Amino acid sequence: MPFDAVAKSIWVSADALSGCVEVANDAGFDIRPYLASHGIDPELIENSRGLISYQAMSDCLDDIASSEKGTDFGFQLGRRQKPLQFGMISQVLQFAPTVGEAIRIFLRYRDLYSQSSHWDLSVEDDVARLKRRDFGSSARRSAQITFLSVTRGFEAIRSMMGADWAPIGVYFSTSEVAYSVAMRRYFSAPVFFNSEHDEIAFDAVDLKRPIPSGNAEILNALTNHFDRLFPEVDDRGPVSAQVQKQIRIGLEAGECTIDHIAAHFGMHPRTLQRALATEGASFRELVKEIRMLVAVQLVETSNAQLSAIAMSAGYSHLSSFSRAYKRAQGKPPIHCRGN
Structure with a gap:
């Protein structure tokens, strides 16, 4: 090329x-x-x-x-x-x-x-x-x-x-x-x-040569976080990775639209969509992935009510969240709670 x-x-x-x-x-x-x-x-x-x-x-x-x-x-x-x-x-x-x-x-x-x-x-x-x-x-x-x-x-x-x-x-x-x-x-x-x-x-x-600020525990936590947050970075690219990060932040702030996230990058929404397309991704697809990633982490590691988890992951109804979770994970969220 x-x-x-x-x-x-x-x-x-x-x-x-x-x-x-x-x-x-x-x-x-x-x-x-x-x-x-x-x-x-x-x-x-x-x-x-x-x-x-x-x-x-x-x-x-x-x-x-x-x-x-x-x-x-x-x-x-x-x-x-x-x-x-x-x-x-x-x-x-x-x-x-x-x-x-x-x-x-x-x-x-x-x-x-x-x-x-x-x-x-x-x-x-x-x-x-x-x-x-x-x-x-x-x-x-x-x-x-x-x-x-x-x-x-x-x-x-x-x-x-x-x-x-x-x-x-x-x-x-x-x-x-x-x-x-x-x-x-x-x-x-x-x-x-x-x-x-x-x-x-x-x-x-x-x-x-050792690095004075080296800390194995913090290093492990950060690398694990990156691996969970960007599970497909090797197959895509930097735009997808950074959009994934902003989607996660946007879910927490209630600003998870393509307009909000494109503005963060100083790009027109259509330009952002084209950039994602060159990496084999789409904004809608990334939102679905990150919503489910957030949901799985909360279901498996927290004691929050499922309705609260559904809201945190950007689902408007518990029923739609439960259906999406079962499709992605093979069983409903109630059966995936951590011990």
Whole structure:
């Protein structure tokens, strides 16, 4: 599939561009006209909520690089952003026992944040290699996206390793840039260009470094929660996962319509439906799944009356709830109460 066709079907968390206004101001230009021309709402970025099109983000950064002579904009943006700013995943990483486990958890749940690229961790000859891959071999590589992604990955690892940590080498699939000396100084490591992969290589022993805030009990609770909340994330994508989360919140607040949830993401309802369709999902289908997921959890783990559970799960009548529950679980809710 051509790059543009793939990229238009991919959405990333709006906080992927967090700090872009400040970085642009430091460089002496206003980024808002660029955001507007590519259909990106600045409020989504300022509030670190919602989703933006990968295609729009890529085109916007490339536009800035060519129009403002800001060829290092992606690199500077990656430096400015907070380490471990990866949406919901950030809640989990701090409780991992080691740096290696934190990286593996990030890779496991990354699709909850973005599907713009994929990362793999491997160990070869005592060297750990964190490699970034685009959509496919035919993908058009955006230099600004590449520099932003790798710099963010470096910052995330360094935040867990300590300020004095340095990798063995940093590799880019793009051509060498004029500010490569500044990059080598920043990474405190050799930087290579025209590489087969975008990659951060470091000593494998660093994977065993403990994280001071690691907590196995909290980690287990959070990962179990993510697995229950997003049971089909591997088969779908980040839009479905984030919509599932907002549906659950909407059920509790009584605001579970597509209009409410599309507004949260800064999208028109029809745009949201199309984004879900590219992942093989629909809003109605996700609402049904989350309502039943909430209902099953409450039936099995609480002593609440079934009528209250039906209401919490968004069912208007106990009878309709009981019928739906029996269809989904094979027996009525009264027979599934926890002991």
